[in-house]
Amino acid sequence: MSLLLERGADLAARYEDDETILHYAVRNGDVDVISLLLEKGADVAATDNNGEIALHYAASFGHTERILLLLDRGSDVNASDNDQLTVLHHAVTRCSPEAVLLLLNKGADANALTKDGLNPLSHMILVKEDDPDDDYLGVVRLLCSQEPKLKLPPSTQSLAINQLGMLACAQYWQDRYEKKQPLLEIPSEVVKGGENAVEVYLAELEKTDSSEVVHRQKICVVGRTKWGKTSLVRSITEETSVLVPLEDRTIGIEVFPLRFTVDGDGNKMKATHHDVTFWDFAGQGVYRVAHAVFFSKRTLYLVCVDLAAYNEILEQAKKESKTQRDEVPQRFFEKHILRWIVLILLRQPEAEFKLIGTKHDEVSDSSRSEISHDIRDRLGQFLEKLDGSIQITGHAATALKKEFEEGLVTTSVTNVESIQKVKNSIKHTITAKPHLSFKMPITYTRVINYILEKRQSVVGATNQDRMDKMIVSVRQLCKDLLKLPDFPQDTDCREILRVLHELGDVLWYKGIDEELEKWIILDPSVVLDLVREVINHKYKEEVDEQYKVLSQNGILPHSLLMTFPSWKSLAAVEDKMVHLFKQLLHRLNLVYPVNDMEAIDKADILVPMYWKTRETPKADLKLLATQKTILTQDFGDSWHVATWRYWLPIVVSDAIFVNFVVKCYRPFVHRSARRAYFESSVRREFRAVVNHSANKTGQYNDILIEVAAPTEKLAWAEMMYFVTDMEKILEKDYPGLTKHARVKRFIVDDGEDRGVNDLMENPEDEKRQRAKARWLPPDFSWFTQCAWKNGGVYEIHQLRHQLEAVKNIVVTSESCRLPRLWTLLYPRKGSHVELRIHSDVSGKCEHKALQIPVNDNILTRYPKMFQPL
Structure with missing residues (x-):
């Protein structure tokens, strides 16, 4: 960058969306690059197409260091964009309490209004479509302590249940602030239930003496099979040495309770009662997709490390050549330790971890120290080199660094003293992290x-x-x-x-x-x-x-x-x-x-979890786009083929593919499943192939979707269903991937990848690009408007698809005079036969079943006419 500036790079040059280089650096660069640009005279007041200055960008991402740097260079803390959204309006929806507090301390106006007359507090409540997390509620609570009192939006039936919950919190906190009472935290699990949920929780909490409050915690224990997880958990919860035989190791998940009280100091600090549940997760790969169903926030994740196995790898590495000396333990660390951490972070970006070394008695003191340092160094490298494929909150990253700076806690289930040591360490972690607890009235x-x-x-x-x-x-x-x-x-x-x-x-x-x-x-x-x-x-x-x-x-x-x-x-x-x-x-x-x-x-x-897609012969994993596809073989050139590709981090591509196989199942659509791909089809309407495959680098990152249909409109209408199902999985189960576009999406046009990530929630950009991007589908608004988040948009496109399908059925020479799918149901002997005629478009039966009286022996007289369901 410095070289470009020395050679006369134009700091005022405009790029896409009328951004300056400073806008781009704040959004994508690091602090050193921003500092250099500011030293060279970059204009902090320059606006883009939306009227946003670079400080808006920094606030939108919650980057406190970048915010402070721009403010120190004279950026206007109360600057507003074309919609009169101030920097503070942008910051509050990012749910970074630190960034909001910084702006308020620097003079941000909490009473500034948008074009719609909304202050930052009202704005953040009304724009929050999904459930708020604890940080988001922390910002609401912070704004409720501002003077003068901020106006709240009216409580109307148009608000979603989670918005009504936030509104109830805000009203409660403002009342408490006026009475000079402490603003009690309200858990996000309560708020998502709406106004009544908040009122019930607060009413019960007020009736509860502080000595009666119980702090509920959940601890998930993960790690490779045979690494001593179950023995560890049972030894802690049963308060005695328990060595579980290998043949009795965990199948799926087991749950164990632990209760304890932390004494007060006799002054301000009162005794706290803790009720902990350990969830022991089996380490076999077949269970990992099922495990994710039970992952949740407000959870401490214990990652078990077999010290004997790790020591064996370190000793083996010492015998390798210089080039392999570091690669051997690095592969081991990534496969058996880091894999668990990354998998959990992709589902729970706020997750916090504690590493426990097991089989302490099987390695020497010097080996334990070497292992601890090796893990700390490799984890540090991981945190420093995050490439954007993994989303981790700043709070979680800080917690991880702090955890491993304190060294690896080790134990052996054969030693009662070491069991007590690790138990005390876990208790300390729990009490030191109150945000991981739920206060129970x-x-x-x-x-x-x-x-x-x-x-x-x-x-x-x-x-x-x-x-x-x-x-x-x-x-x-x-x-x-x-x-x-x-x-x-x-x-x-x-x-x-x-x-x-x-x-x-x-x-x-x-x-x-x-x-x-x-x-x-x-x-x-x-x-x-x-x-x-x-x-x-x-x-x-x-x-x-x-x-x-x-x-x-x-x-x-x-x-x-x-x-x-x-x-x-x-x-x-x-x-x-x-x-x-x-x-x-x-x-x-x-x-x-x-x-x-x-x-x-x-x-x-x-049950797709039994598939081992990466063990499938390479012949099954060729990219369909690079060969004569099944679609082309079956239909030749008469049908249009739409192709879409997802790039996913390899650590979760298997799990997402398995979820996707199930999610995009539709009744009355024929399916044929294999280990690495599956086909879906409806005769004369469409055929689709979804393939989990290795990309050009040999990594199993890709999920390729091909849809063939009689017309281009129908092909892309069917593609909408597949993409929508995938996006629902990513949105619901992998927030660590979706928050900042950690997934890459492509339309494959004539063998060339065309990235479409930037078009999400950006209909205007689609209109601008359509003139030059001939590869865009005929109607792509379902993607640019994120139909999977907006039921109304989805229903409109679904109706268009059905009309197009009807049109195709009417005009084709192969049209059937009668519907293709009829079902007969004979519920029990002596009853009527129930006849249902199903729609060629939706597959649904839109009429009440026709009741036809029949003899009891009809099934034996005409066996070929009936097919069991």
Whole structure:
């Protein structure tokens, strides 16, 4: 940069969107580059097309160091853009309390209004479409302490439930500030439930004495299989030395409780009660996608490191050549330690970690010290060289650095003293990080204690009895709680149960299925058992042919599923339970029906987690774009082919592909699945191939989607469904990837990649580029308007697609005079046959089933005319 400036580079030159080089540097460069530009006279007041100065950019990204640098050079702290959004308006939506506080201290006007008459506080509440996190709420709380009192938006029915929750918080905090009372923190798990949720929590908290508050914590324990995780957790929670035999190692996930009290100092610091749940995650690769379902924020992640295995690698490296001496331990570190950290950060960017060295007794003191230094150095290099493929919050990065500067904590389950040492270290971490705790009012604690008593009552019970008592009606549970002695009769039990679900103490799946919503699972291990019987690494050891098909192709026959103990017991609870829980696994992107029909209750299911895509022969992993594709082979040149490519970090590409396989399942669409790709098709309408493949560098980063249809419009309309499903997965499950475009998206045009990341949420730029970018699809507004976030936009495009499909059916010479898909259902002997005619466009039946009386022997007389569902 300095060389370019010395040779006369124009600091006032304008680039895309009328940005100056200073704008670009603030958005993408480092502090040294910005300092150099400012020293050379870069104009801090220069605006882009939107009227934003460089300080707006720094505020939008929450970069406190860059903000301070620009302010010191005379940048206007109250500058506003074309919409009258000030620098502070930009900063508050970034949810960086540090950046907001810096701007306020530098004179930012908290009462400045936008064109719509919104101050920063009202603005940040009204623009927040998704659920706020604790940092976002921290900014709301900070603005509520400003004088004069900031005007709040009116409470109307047009506000989303999370916005009503934030509004209730703001009103509460402003009232407390006026009364000179402390502004109590309100957890984000509460706020997402809306105004009533906030009011319930605050009312219960005010009735709770400080000595009765319980701090709930969740600790997830991860690491490679056979590295001593289960032995460690059981030794800590049982307060004795426990060495778990290898044959008894964890399958899926196991849960262990720990309670302790930290004494006060007799003065301001009062005793605090802690209720901790350890979640022990199995280390086998087959479980990793399932694990992610149970990852959550407000969690401390313990990463276990086998000291003996690490020491063996270090000793092996010493025998290697100079070039390999560092590569051997680096590969080991990346594969077995860093992989877990990155996987969790991609799902939970705010995650905090603690590394625990196991098998302390199997290595010498000098080796332990060498391992600790090696891990610290490699982790430091990782944090310094983040290339943008991983999003990690500044708070989480700081916590990681601090954690490993203090050295690796080591233990051996054969040594009671070392167990106590690591237990004390974990307690210290928990108490030193109050943001990882949830403050439980006394009524919440009474509810969880009642649930824990119910769990204790089935210890040692039969599997059937456990299922009966742990899956209960929400309505009945609320009635039982209100019958407890001295339990407040005005308690909103449903709201408390919703929060306990958010914390992972119970499982209550709302919004998935109306029938499932009526039930609550008092012990998460019930679902863990159901998942573990679907996904189990031990099945590969079975000799039965059905197990071989499961291990090789991921197909789990319903008949085999119903032989598993937990599923068999589930069926005995109530007839519909198996259907509900199979539907739940489908919604969690773990399984989907093998057949193309809608009913999943008795359908065989496909479990993509058994696929080992990277072990698939290279012939199966060739990029479809570089060969004569299946689409071209089947349709020749008569159909149009649309091609899309995702580039993903290799550490999660497998997991995302598996989720995607399930997510984009649609009833009545024929599917053919393989280990590295799958096909979807509807005769005469479209055919698609999705391929998880190695790119030109040999890395398995790519997911390629090809869609063929009779017209270009239809091909891209079908592509919309695939891309929308992928974006929903990324948005919901991988926020660490999506927050700052860590995923690369391309339209593949004539073998050339055309990046489209910059067009997201940027319809105007699409219009500008369309004139010169002939490769853009006919209607691309579904992507530029992010239809997966906006149901109205999605529905409009879905309707356009259906109309286009109808048009194609009408004009084609192959048109059918009658619908292609009819279904007959014979529910039980002696009943009527139910006839349904399905739409060629949507596959749905839009009419009430026709009832046709038949003889009891119709199925035996005409067996070829009926196909079982």
